[in-house]
Amino acid sequence: MALLDLANPSRFLTLAARLLPWLAAVTVVLLAAGLYLSATAPDDYQQGATVKIMFIHVPNAWLSMFVWGIMSVASLGTLVWRHPLADVAAKAAAPIGASFTFLALVTGSLWGRPMWGTYWEWDARLTSVLILFLMYLGLIALWRAVEDPSRAARAAAVLTLVGAINLPIIKFSVDWWNTLHQPASVMRMGGSTLDKAFLIPLLAMAIGFSFLFVTLHVAAMRNEILRRRVRSLQMQQARAHASEVTAGTGASTQIIGAA
Template identity: 60%
Template structure:
């Protein structure tokens, strides 16, 4: 091996999946996705908001508060999906020690925390006129609040460690332990008597709501999902750049020390 040979494989040396997950190659291909994703997200969210206020009828039971569901349900779904992304990334980080897995997990945490906070806030605002209370310590709401605290704890841990590779492995283990909360959130409405209604869209016997309500719900669902994808890409790109900045700052400090000695 020549003296100047790079230990780090170049994207060209790798297979397809390893190549698209290579940090340098990710920066190259992901930039072409940002503009299309922004356009799709803005169009879907604008159209969904229009449908929510101008096209959706009031529900026969909930009345007009059904319009809150169009922001509450997508954010509640994303609060769990973000965590699922972190779990997959954590496995990638622990098993393959892939640097992009670390980056993906770290980038998803603030997004998941925000979506969970929105789900909790809009759920409370829906609960007040419908149930007569903003909050009830039932299974679904309490486990979702626990997930918000898990997200905040993970964000705090990422900021605690100087060595991000070491942080990635420790946080990956914590993330996998915290994954126990996902089935608790999902099945809490079946395991315990709760105020929160059971699933009403994805059911074996089909959705329990008419198309006029399902349509804005699905449009907003895809709008927020594309928003997550867009923000996740941007956050991952920012994290890769941050790690490069750190590496260069270390090299700069080392160079200055060598010049002084």
């Protein structure tokens, strides 16, 4: 099946029905393996057992930005290529991305309390991630506030592309400003600075959470397509009912006039 064939919602629904059981099974296995590796990882000589919060915090932080990147590509599909599923992909991804961002903020606060002595600090990294979370909430509110799906799609696409400016700010904030947050230790020039005892569980959890996102996203896109079909049928029924009422009113008027 060619990629362009997935522009047909019916074909996408067929593919989703086939993939979702397999995606769910692989996600469960990967997350179980990642959790096992995380639980059996050694304590850090400085941070102790609290270092294991990293195995939840870092994948969620990565995915919070990755999901917005996916939404930005989908927004280009909405505005430039008019792809029929682009808006569906972006709308379905927003609540998932908001959840990842929220988890990143919560686990970051829990990790920061024993390390920094505070749950929150208005430094560049934490503030920019909080702004990302608020932008997710704004997008979700926008889609719910505008009844016309086409208008909502265009407005949300513009807002998403504008909000993408925040992604490099989050990524490079620890390099551009003096922050409490540690600099990049995995994705950096010269290789990772993490010991393999921590790097392997971290990557396992990142892969597991990535498959979790794919599974949830495909399921959410399927639900959004079905929701729009139900809405379309309801509108057709409402128009048909309105036409019947209008026709009945006109016939009654003609009878009264003839009498």
